[in-house]
Amino acid sequence: MSHRILVVDDDASIRETFEIHLERRGYQVRSAETGENALNQLEAFGPSLVITDVRMPGMDGLELLRRVREGSDADVIVITAHESMESAVGAMKAGAYDYLVKPLDLKKIDHLVSQCFRDRDLRRKASTAPEKESTGPEPHRLVGRHPSMIEVYKLIGVLAENRATVLVTGETGTGKERIARAIHNSSNLASEPFIGVNCTAIPETLLESELFGHVRGAFTGAVGPRQGYFELAGEGTIFLDEIGDTAPEFQSKLLRVLEEGEFYPVGGERPRHTGARVIAATQTPLEERVREGRFRRDLFFRLQVVGVHVPPLRDRKEDIHILADHFLEKIGRELGKEVKKLSGSALNSLLAYDWPGNVRELEHALTRAAVLARGPYLDGGDFELGSSTLDRDPSEDTDQSLEAMEAVHVQKVLREVGGVKRQAAEVLKISRTRLDRIIEKHGLEVPE
Incomplete structure (x- = not known):
């Protein structure tokens, strides 16, 4: 039949x-x-x-x-x-x-x-049972109609129905945290906390304390016990951004969380349970980190139960117009100003640019243009994306100038602390691993 x-x-x-x-x-x-x-x-x-x-x-x-x-x-x-x-x-x-x-x-x-x-x-x-209806709150707002984004939306819907660990990959500014929030907000545990942690923004010595908490007297200044994010999240979601830049010691402890659902507070002797879901993100291929011996292979496989790749904006330029309209409406609402419209020349300028900073850079460019523009329309000249920028590789100005500033600043801090890397990392509010990488990349001198 x-x-x-x-x-x-x-x-x-x-x-x-x-x-x-x-x-x-x-x-x-x-x-x-x-x-x-x-x-x-x-x-x-x-x-x-x-x-x-x-x-x-x-x-x-x-x-x-x-x-x-x-x-x-x-x-x-x-x-x-x-x-x-x-x-x-x-x-x-x-x-x-x-x-x-x-x-x-x-x-x-x-x-x-x-x-x-x-x-x-x-x-x-x-003889498996048919799927059942699922209900939940409205999903976190994402914008885009490109086929690659439709596939991402479909994955969000599937992942919202389970508690699998997820690894979100994509370039800086593509919206990896937005994807993580959308998965959380689309699930039936959306009322539970969502806690986002940038692993490179917290000094390596403090990252474990922030995530796992500590007991009284665990280290100098620990005058009382403190709950970490894994306890505070309850049955919610912990989002670990830039997971590829974490230290090996932290990686081994995170692996225990994923395998056993438990952790030890810093200085603690009794394990504590966590029901939090882990969604991690990286802009650098973890496979390369594994091959280089800088990331645990077993943790990589634990994290990538399901992978979600967020495409760069240059690969979905069809979405630029609707993204721009969305951001301009949001900007007008936040600033209490008239919602600006894009002229043809403005749209052409946006479409001609490759957006190395992706969606985040687009939003910032639109915000600046909307704040400074006087009329109801934004023209191509309202954006700092004219021929002087478009005709150059962005790395020739933005990326190189930022890297030069980074090198000068880090070198200055190293001198001020007498070459003590631990202190330099704390002043810079980055992990020791990231500091070593910056020193190696720029060939910086470490005073003795």
Whole structure:
């Protein structure tokens, strides 16, 4: 007996296209114009797969998805011409088999439908239970319609349904913490704390105390016990940014947390339990750190249970316009000013630039332009992204000048503390490991 498919869309031409195409592939196909009509057909027709649009009059596709999942074991593929992070995450959280964006590629539809039915056969043989509906708070706001971001949104929806450890990778400024917050806020534990920690911003000597806490007398100045972030997070989420730059001693203790769900406060003799989820992030490939012997292989595999890669802005320039509109609305609201609009020349300037600082740099550039601009529109000249900047490799000015400033500042601090690296790291508020890396990179002199 052939598989049965129910197609739901308020556009008659799309329904007809699906019916003709899928019937030629040997499937039994019926269609419905509305969600309500689809529910009426659900019991009588008994489809194995429902393919539904999101935006329809009356019951929308996401509500239909939830109703289908409640009342049958049919799989659901959601399609839409109005893609957004919210609908993608919502669909995957509610148990959609997949989420597709129009215009649709019929070859991709064929592959996905075949894959869906293969998976159903495997589930039936394994006698696994169908997925259940999941509810939770609204997801953290992310913006972007590029296919690579749609895949990220789908992953967020899947990860919100479990407690797996996640490793988020991507260049600086791509929004790795936003992704972590979206996973947390989309889960059913969103009411629990989300605590973000930049591992390179805390001196190496203090990082363990910050995360694991300490007992009274653990070190000079520890006049009383102190809870660490893992205790304060409860059943929530700990986000560890720049995990690749942590010291080996810390890595071994974090591994124990991931393997055993427990840790020792600094100076403590009794382990304490933690139910916090760990989401880590890095802008440097951890595989390289492992090969160099600077990152534990076992910890790497523990962290990367699931990996989420955030693409750089230069690889999804189609998103620049909607990102700009989003940020300008946010900036206008925060500043209590008129929301600025982009002129054609401004948009061309933004599209021509490669954005080495990614989404963060775009937001900063728009904020500066919106603050200084006098009229309702932003022009190309309102951005410091003119030909003098666009015609150069950003590393020739921004990156090199920042690195030069870093070298001068670190060298000055090293002289002031007489070459004592521990003190220099504390003054600079960075880890000892990061300090050694800066010294090596710039060939700095360490006074004796």
